[in-house]
Amino acid sequence: xxxxxxxxxxxxxxxxxxxxxxxxxxxxxxxxxxxxxxxxxxxxxxxxxxxxxxxxxxxxxxxxxxxxxxxxxxxxxxxxxxxxxxxxxxxxxxxxxxxxxxxxxxxxxxxxxxxxxxxxxxxxxxxxxxxxxxxxxxxxxxxxxxxxxxxxxxxxxxxxxxxxxxxxxxxxxxxxxxxxxxxxxxxxxxxxxxxxx
Amino acid sequence: xxxxxxxxxxxxxxxxxxxxxxxxxxxxxxxxxxxxxxxxxxxxxxxxxxxxxxxxxxxxxxxxxxxxxxxxxxxxxxxxxxxxxxxxxxxxxxxxxxxxxxxxxxxxxxxxxxxxxxxxxxxxxxxxxxxxxxxxxxxxxxxxxxxxxxxxxxxxxxxxxxxxxxxxxxxxxxxxxxxxxxxxxxxxxxxxxxxxxxxxxxxxxxxxxxxxxxxxxxxxxxxxxxxxxxxxxxxxxxxxxxxxxxxxxxxxxxxxxxxxxxxxxxxxxxxxxxxxxxxxxxxxxxxxxxxxxxxxxxxxxxxxxxxxxxxxxxxxxxxxxxxxxxxxxxxxxxxxxxxxxxxxxxxxxxxxxxxxxxxxxxxxxx
Numbered sequence: 129x130x131x132x133x134x135x136x137x138x139x140x141x142x143x144x145x146x147x148x149x150x151x152x153x154x155x156x157x158x159x160x161x162x163x164x165x166x167x168x169x170x171x172x173x174x175x176x177x178x179x180x181x182x183x184x185x186x187x188x189x190x191x192x193x194x195x196x197x198x199x200x201x202x203x204x205x206x207x208x209x210x211x212x213x214x215x216x217x218x219x220x221x222x223x224x225x226x227x228x229x230x231x232x233x234x235x236x237x238x239x240x241x242x243x244x245x246x247x248x249x250x251x252x253x254x255x256x257x258x259x260x261x262x263x264x265x266x267x268x269x270x271x272x273x274x275x276x277x278x279x280x281x282x283x284x285x286x287x288x289x290x291x292x293x294x295x296x297x298x299x300x301x302x303x304x305x306x307x308x309x310x311x312x313x314x315x316x317x318x319x320x321x322x323x324x325x
Numbered sequence: 326x327x328x329x330x331x332x333x334x335x336x337x338x339x340x341x342x343x344x345x346x347x348x349x350x351x352x353x354x355x356x357x358x359x360x361x362x363x364x365x366x367x368x369x370x371x372x373x374x375x376x377x378x379x380x381x382x383x384x385x386x387x388x389x390x391x392x393x394x395x396x397x398x399x400x401x402x403x404x405x406x407x408x409x410x411x412x413x414x415x416x417x418x419x420x421x422x423x424x425x426x427x428x429x430x431x432x433x434x435x436x437x438x439x440x441x442x443x444x445x446x447x448x449x450x451x452x453x454x455x456x457x458x459x460x461x462x463x464x465x466x467x468x469x470x471x472x473x474x475x476x477x478x479x480x481x482x483x484x485x486x487x488x489x490x491x492x493x494x495x496x497x498x499x500x501x502x503x504x505x506x507x508x509x510x511x512x513x514x515x516x517x518x519x520x521x522x523x524x525x526x527x528x529x530x531x532x533x534x535x536x537x538x539x540x541x542x543x544x545x546x547x548x549x550x551x552x553x554x555x556x557x558x559x560x561x562x563x564x565x566x567x568x569x570x571x572x573x574x575x576x577x578x579x580x581x582x583x584x585x586x587x588x589x590x591x592x593x594x595x596x597x598x599x600x601x602x603x604x605x606x607x608x609x610x611x612x613x614x615x616x617x618x619x620x621x622x623x624x625x626x627x628x629x630x631x632x633x634x635x636x637x638x639x640x641x642x643x644x645x646x647x648x649x650x651x652x653x654x655x656x657x658x659x660x661x662x663x664x665x666x667x668x669x670x671x672x673x674x675x676x677x678x679x680x681x682x683x684x685x686x687x688x689x690x691x
Contacts, residue, residue, distance in 0.1 A: 181369045188365075188388075191392060192355065195355075195358075196355040199355070199395075199398075199408075200353065201403070269571070277473055277476065278476075281476055296492065299480045299483040299487075299492075302479075302480075302483055303479035303480040303483060307476055
């Protein structure tokens, strides 16, 4: 009987011991963290901030779940492992989305710079084509100073682009594009006036 | 029998004690930590990281600390774990996150209101600038500053439309400041120029009175209005559009400054055919004695180069009607208008050229 009681207590102790020693999914944690870090390296914070935030929140949730289970006698890491798998799988997509968005933005900036540069050249051509008399020159001098500001803005945007600053540059070059378009209108009107007799 | 009973009861008592003990062990702070994390997620959605950065950072730091200490506690043997300080950190994190969210929402609303108002005001200021000063030949530096400010303003408006209020504020505030500066410089320049209005008014009144008295024609040119008026016997009989020297604001100071002179002159010759480049012309006596005196004084003061000439050949001539100020300092009328004035005036007809017939307050709409 004494032996029976001892064995009973020993069995209970073993159950408790093994139940509380379920394995922490460390590989999954490390993998998910590495995936999140990869998304950060891909500048997800800059190009797809909401997606990165969701990813980080899930990662935090998984880590909290791990600690919750670690605090329990009968740990079960299934839920945490499942979240970590989701994080790992989605982090790649978030990184890819960031790369895509960055590429789109770069393309957009290059296109707008090309557009403004072409518009500037067109405007300069219009200035050159304007009547050679002093009246034409006088009317176009103010426009020339506007064109020089647009030209300087293109150069600034190109430098920013070369330095990898894409997010702030797009609005700047778009503003220059609008200005170049309005100068073209102004210029055409001024030339028409000088042609008028 | 007693011994047997003891060995049956012992495990039961032990299990009961252990169960009660385990049951009474401190519970893990999962609920509080989850609440803190959810609050941070909500704060994130409200862009607290951007618009309430310090509070948001505090919330995140407190959460990270809670997680850090929870991990440390979990390393300890189960009966030695304490979670109260972790709960406290998580609670503080949650409170900060809630506060960060509220503040972020307020800040966004405040940015929206303030920037929306500033954009409206600056748009209105630019409209005023265009209405009042667009045709004024400003120095290149001022013109460039104005264009740069306009570009920055457009950039700020694009950022505002994208709800990027921090960037928008940076652009809009700087652009607005620069636009105000340009506006003030322009306004002050005009105000200084229009200080001469009483004198201009007097000159024009005298010219009209003389015309009435002598029953003769008189020409008056209002530079700011871009008008040429013909009076006869003191009565206004014709008004024409006039185009001036491209630097038409201010008096003519020297040869080549492309300014139209201001003062009392008279027609010295009537030219037509091969004698004039621009259809028909009325040559005036620029420089008169007053111009010569001003020129000499300016030269003496070093306001103009010592090698500068005073200039001549200022005319009222044809070739105008282009809608811009383009001459080297002459007054240009359209050829049909030139025909009319040419036939109504004679050599000796007074020509009064003034900055404006109307005072500053009437000309400018601020």
